[in-house]
Amino acid sequence: MLYLRNLIYHPTACPTAILKSIDLELAPQQLGLIIGPSGSGKSTLLEILSGLAEPTSGGLFWREQELIPEQLQQLAGLVFQFPERHFCGSSILEELRLGHPELGSDRVKHALSEVGLEHLSLSTAPHALSGGQQRRLALAVQLIRQPNLLLLDEPTAGLDWSMRRQVINLLAKLKQDWTLLVVTHDAGDLLAIADRCWTLNHGELKSVDSKTLEVKVKEPLPTV
Numbered sequence: 463m464l465y466l467r468n469l470i471y472h473p474t475a476c477p478t479a480i481l482k483s484i485d486l487e488l489a490p491q492q493l494g495l496i497i498g499p500s501g502s503g504k505s506t507l508l509e510i511l512s513g514l515a516e517p518t519s520g521g522l523f524w525r526e527q528e529l530i531p532e533q534l535q536q537l538a539g540l541v542f543q544f545p546e547r548h549f550c551g552s553s554i555l556e557e558l559r560l561g562h563p564e565l566g567s568d569r570v571k572h573a574l575s576e577v578g579l580e581h582l583s584l585s586t587a588p589h590a591l592s593g594g595q596q597r598r599l600a601l602a603v604q605l606i607r608q609p610n611l612l613l614l615d616e617p618t619a620g621l622d623w624s625m626r627r628q629v630i631n632l633l634a635k636l637k638q639d640w641t642l643l644v645v646t647h648d649a650g651d652l653l654a655i656a657d658r659c660w661t662l663n664h665g666e667l668k669s670v671d672s673k674t675l676e677v678k679v680k681e682p683l684p685t686v
């Protein structure tokens with residue numbers, strides 16, 4: 463279980479806090495979805511949850527234990543927005559083993575099969591993959607470390623309809639084994655697989671019922 467308690471992020475150079483008194487709870491094997499417009503603080507929150515930035519005040523807890531950034535780096539796996547832009551291996555194998563040369567072929571195969579890419583040759587260049595496959599490889603790069611919490615920044619951004627479907631089906635499958643927190647400015651069909659939902663506006667997080675959001679999204683636009 464992940465808990466955030468009264469978490470505030472207010473860099474001294476900023477006139478107002480970027481994250482304001484965030485409270486959040488996420489149970490194991492659930493998918494939490496945070497929906498907020500551009501600039502609302504979504505990526506900043508994921509940076510804090512993955513131990514890349516330190517909150518100004520408040521606490522992060524995993525089960526009963528309060529965590530410091532170094533522990534969060536171990537616990538969480540962050541998939542950046544447009545993760546394919548950060549690929550630097552020349553092959554799938556190299557990409558998966560970056561920073562973990564000790565990982566054996568069993569772990570490599572397992573990570574690829576979790577994201578449905580086990581049929582590809584390990585020597586394939588990451589840039590030769592389709593957009594949906596690249597997103598799945600970026601997930602495998604995190605899963606191979608077996609983090610307790612998987613964080614995804616705009617996982618469906620820039621994908622066409624069929625590739626969005628691939629990613630959403632994969633996230634629905636992954637939540638059977640992992641705890642996922644997804645942030646997006648465009649919830650769309652991610653709502654259907656979310657167990658918990660929040661909106662984030664100007665750094666303020668509010669819990670919402672995903673069912674009410676779903677209805678709103680599906681309502682046709684009024685015709686004039």
Ligand SMILES: Nc1ncnc2c1ncn2[C@@H]1O[C@H](COP(=O)(O)OP(=O)(O)O)[C@@H](O)[C@H]1O
Nearest residue numbers: 473476480498499500501502503504505506507
């Ligand atoms: N280190 C920082 N110092 C000052 N401002 C920042 C810093 N990091 C992010 N911001 C600002 O915080 C706000 C939230 O940014 P971000 O988390 O990237 O939002 P989102 O991912 O929802 O688009 C933005 O207004 C951004 O300019």
Ligand SMILES: [Mg+2]
Nearest residue numbers: 504505506543
């Ligand atoms: Mg962002």
